[in-house]
Every structure is written in C-alpha cells, then in structure tokens.
Amino acid sequence: MKAVHFGAGNIGRGFIGEILSKNGFHIDFVDINESIINALKESKEYDIAYAAKDGETIHIDNVDGLNNGTEPEAVVEAIASANLVTTAIGPNVLPYIAELIAQGIQARQAANITEGIDIIACENMIGGSDFLREKVETFLTEDNSAYVEKYVGFPNAAVDRIVPDQHHEDPLFVSVEPFREWVIDTTASKATDIRLEGVHYVEDLEPFIERKLFSVNTGHATVAYAGAFYGYKTIDEAISDERILNLLQNVLKETGALLINKWNFDAKEHKAYAQKIVGRFENPHISDDVTRVARTPIRKLGPNERFIRPIREAKERDLEYQNLIDVVGMIFHYDNPEDKESEHLQAMLKEQSIEQVARTVTEIDDEIILNRIVAAEANLSK
C-alpha cells in the first residue's frame, strides 16, 4: 500500500506518518522544504519520540521524499499509483497544491484506474477536504469531474495531537505529545477497503471537528494570544500565569456550553475532555512557542474559525461569550513582525478603525458583537 502525504512538517511526520506507517504504508512525503525532503530521500526513515516521562520512541521506515517545487512530475506519478493521499500543510496552502492533485487525478483517469482513492485534508479547519476538492475541481474538465464523482473521495477529517516546532540536530526527528485523535468522515469515502487502525471512522464528523476546534484550538489560541499580550514566549510559561489559566477555563466553559447545547454532549464527559486539554497544554515535556500557536491571526479570526463561529452561535443561542470576545480583543493586539498575517493585521489597524478591520476579517455584521469586540480591544489599550 502506498500513501502520498503533502506536508512533511510537524503533524505530517509526527502524526500522519506514524499512523500510515503502523498500517503498513510506504509514504511519499511531498514538501517544498529542500532540507527535509533531501534528508528523507537520503535516510528513508526517522524517529518519533513521545514527550512524556519515559516516553517511548517509534521508528518509522519505508518513507521517501518528493519536492513538489522541483519534481512535480514525480508527484503526479506518485498520486497515480497511490492508494491514499493525505495533506497537513495548513489551510492557506491547500489552494497551492490543488493543481498538482488535479494532475494526479487526471493521470489516474488516463491509466483507467478504477480503484477508489481518498484524498484527506488533515488541517485544522471545518470542511478541509471539501475545500480542497473545490480548489482541485477548478483544474478539472467535466469528464475528469465525472471520474472524481465515481472514484475519488474527499472525506473531511479532524486531527488532534500537539506537535510543536522542532529544534534537533536530526532534521527528521520529531517530538510529539502522546495523545492523538484522528477522526475521518466515512460518507464521502471512495477507498472503502482502507480503514486505518488508530483512526476513528464516523458518519457525522461535525460534532467531532467542532469539539476539537472549539475546545483544543480555541483554548490553545487563548493561551497563545493572552501569553503574547502578557509577554510570554511559550505555552507552558503562559499557562502558569493565573490570569491566563482563568481566562482559558472561562473560554472553555463558554465553548463547552455551546457544544453541549448544540451537540448534546454529556456535560460531565465534556468537562473531563476540557480538563484533559488543560493538562495537555501544561505538559512539562513539551516546549511550544506562543508564536506557533498564535500563527496566522487573520485566518484565526475567520467567520468559521475558533473564535468567531462560537461567538456567533453562542449569541444565537443566548449563551455567554464575553471571554471569547476578550481574546478576540487580544488578537488585534498581536504584533509579530515575523508573521505575515500579524504584520498585515497591524498595517490594516494603522489605516482603518478597529471596527472596520473587525468587519473585514471576521465578516461579522452583527452590531452587538462588533461593538463588544471594539470595547474589548479598547479596554486592553488603556
């Protein structure tokens, strides 16, 4: 069995690679990072270490690297003969790999391959594979699209494991938290024979992705933006500040109330899920940079993202959302010149009012929410 995985970064090597390898797949990692790809081509193996007391090390072999920047034809060929395609490159990058995936699909059709294949976006976003499919379709003819309808699935997925940025002598070594959860929607699957051990297959992904995004990621981002606001460099340092821990607990209560209301999660079980997340952020064996977790703030302020969607939905249901608003205020204060989106956000704020910027990036037109965001940001400026 052969998998092509786009994005040989933290989660790609540190999670997707582990599961695919355990399931006996040969993995072609595709990336534009030359040093990572060259290292993969050379060693064809790497190690994953669990960041825990006496954490075990997992050896991954039977892997290779392909550079989509310099050897696109090889990537197309790899897709043509693959059994599974996965991605973990970031939502903003998906449009840039769509054409190559389309060419891979066209090559499969030209070779009359009628074995179903799934293309699974493992990104932190709702409907990631649907979004990728939309982008891929723009490069397909009607005839190609008919082939996709029959033989190519784009099942949505949710992936959860904290994998910080890596700083080791060995560029392939990756240290990860032991926790992991990968959930895949079966309804759009075309590779129905492939059911990976270690993956939870469901018929309705929405509750899972929302629970993950609005608990783990909303919480994580809360610690990161509050951490940056109070001058901390890492997540574990930030969460040791009581102001930030309290804010995190309050934010998790707000999203928890929404998730329980919307999806009927058991309140007690959800509380335990949220408390476990706090423990994961406190993991003393992991050092996760605030800048990684706070990265791409404009994306994180998007209408279906970790703050704005729960705020909108909490308001619709008459639930509390002030702590979420307070963190949104902090995002507008996030100023990291090394992060292009943060730079862009700060440049927008120099030219337009906070209200105008908030309207643009969050796409909110609800005056009550907008006023509360403006007030929260102003409060922080005092």
Ligand SMILES: NC(=O)c1ccc[n+]([C@@H]2O[C@H](COP(=O)([O-])OP(=O)(O)OC[C@H]3O[C@@H](n4cnc5c(N)ncnc54)[C@H](O)[C@@H]3O)[C@@H](O)[C@H]2O)c1
């Ligand atoms: N790290 C985590 O804890 C974690 C956990 C769950 C989900 N995710 C999600 O996984 C995705 C990747 O995150 P990450 O933390 O692994 O990021 P990362 O930056 O470590 O890895 C992304 C990789 O994509 C590569 N890349 C960028 N542009 C490319 C292009 N045009 N073509 C091919 N490769 C390209 C980069 O070189 C990099 O190696 C994101 O959507 C993230 O939200 C991350």
Ligand SMILES: O=P(O)(O)OC[C@@H](O)[C@@H](O)[C@H](O)[C@H](O)CO
């Ligand atoms: O990857 P992002 O930028 O969407 O979010 C940053 C982190 O919160 C995220 O990578 C988490 O570590 C991960 O989602 C845990 O499963």
